[in-house]
Amino acid sequence: MPSIPSTYEPLHIVTPLIYSAPLSQHSGHNVFLKLETKQISGSFKARGIGRACWAAAHRIGPNAHLVVASGGNAGLAAALCSQKLGVKCTVFVHKKTQPPIIERMKGYGAEVNVSDSGWETVDRLARECVAADPNAHYVHPFVGEDVVRGHVSIVDEIYDQLEGAMREAGLENPTDRPDVVSSAVGGGGFIRGIMTGLGERAAADGRRPTHVVGVSAMGGDPWGLSLETDHDYVDGANTSLAVSLNCIMCSTLAIDAARQYARTGSVEGATPETHGSTAGKDAPYLSSVRADDAQCGAAAWQATDELGQPIELSTGAAVVPVYHPQVLEHMIKEKGLPEKLKVIVVVCGGSRVDEKDIEVFREKYGKGYGQVVVDGAVVVDA
Template sequence: MTATTAATPTAAPALQLCVKTPLVFSPSLSAKAGCRVYLKMESTQPSGSFKIRGIGHVASTLAAEAASKGVRAHLVSSSGGNAGLAATHAARALGLECTIFVPITAKAHVLEKLRADGGDVVVGGRHWAEADATAREFVEKKEGAIYIHPFDHPLVFEGHSRMMNEVIEQMDELQAGKPAAVVCSVGGGGLISGVFTGLKAVAPHVHVVACETTGAASFLASLRSSFSYNPPSVELVRLDKIDSIASTLGAVQVAETSVKLALEHEGGVSSVTMSDAKAIDAAKEFQLDHQYLPEPACAAALVPLYTPSVLRSLFPSLSFSTPGSPPPADAPAVVVVVCGGSTMTLENFVGYENEFEGAERGVVKVFRGGKERVEEEVEA
């Protein structure tokens, strides 16, 4: 590719690419869970979710490389959700143009946000894979175009990993000790790959709990089929379809790196899956406790904290206090990544509440990996 214009990306002076997010102790959740609960509030990122950490890192790194060759980068991504919003924000912060390809199922209010943030939005394709294929074709033809995968790229993992550095630093500042576990939602595997990478560097013995709704549990499917040999044996499983309202968990197959890192993680990994209705219940409780309404994908990570029996199944050797009263200062500490997101509206939430009113909540399923490979159904 021959450059016609030499240009260095110029950052918008008033825009931050991403920020160090608060780590907040939750008295209400701690009392309900019977342990000390800390919330890593990624919902406060400029783009509205953790996605800007990884996508911003990819964008700034590859744009700088392009500029060193005299090429002005043009960011391209394929997401009608949080990854797309992260890409448009990164483009604005770096002073670049951005084109986002989305399927026809993308929500209207998200398209408005993408355009308001300066993105050129191209709508087409029945689902993400078709929109993504069109995005890649565009990159092949567009000079300076940089394709940014929504979740599966080493620089994405690296960008997300810095969150764990912050968590451990913030726990130290609070004199709270090391957490027993980090709990996060899993979609395509970008976030949890960053969690594993970050913890390996700063707190390798911390356990990781991966949360998914039952109809989008592609990480669990691959984790079940893979084994912690030396080297690890990874067998990816592709779901036939996504059957969940948690659309931002909607990857039919996770990134291979996420499963490999899970098998290698010294602190071990567990999986928790639950119904969509349970995720909506957790979202409602969290809104009452913290005045923030998480989208279903984010709320999946809150279900274990609002379900003390699940925590006890995950950590049978830890000592939890009786739910309903403040836990003691030496109670186990659990960090939950409140990953944020922009797909939930009040109208959506009311619709979900009506849809699941009177519906069976079902059991929460716990899978403990490692040599044990214990699977258990927990009554909520």
């Protein structure tokens, strides 16, 4: 049985940051892709889930029993990280989780329980499992300080890699500093980690905070709807096909942090009393984007063609802003960004896609249709 390290040793891998010539040419900006698709578990989840798994196993010891409720990606990460730590893992999933994903979890040694109901049920069952076992710990998919701190690691990697990626692409004035980071948003834990890391970097180097773009898919977008308004939005519909992003309600801590980051470029001081939308020049450091499934699906198949590996519709959401130059131009105008941007798109990864899905996206969505909304303003209506 592997020993549990007394200090945290990352359970994720360092992923590549590559320059995208096609997206740069299309958008008019320098676009780089951070390939979380290369994580062994298939998605960014290994960062936050990995640190949370280690923290629990370190506290409880080798008899730790890690329990997670998941639609797929968090469960895969928890199963893999538990295997690396040598501790027991139980994953509760719902009926929409594809059999190949379940088999991968089992292959990592996890016990998998499938419910006929949705997230609320699997979350309840996971908590009941923890309550019945004194050695068990619930690893939440997107809430918790260890989860957030694990996700900060992607910011460190971007800073380590950007200058080299710019030099390799032959770009002038290489720097370690991105102007924009775009990520898809579901529950909010990942983007909270991104904001935390970028805020810490801005405080350390004294330069303008990096602009954060959080993209959600319409029909499953409490993130975007919350930030367009002054309250935490509950979305009971979940009609989007971007299943990995669908949640009834985002982490309220992530929403509070976003409202604070939008105005100050830091998450420090964020409280439930942090109010206001992210629209306008008084919130210059963050934009919320909501896109129709057709826009996300179109971005997904086009990114698949460039990268040579299937990209989830949920992951395609993060790429939407660079497929529509007017989206970035809107941010430049409204948020006071530089005219020529260095944009990092986090290709979040995920397991809910195969080649057949990509062909459906290509045939059904083409180059995209429907709306793209930025901070409440309709910028694309195709």
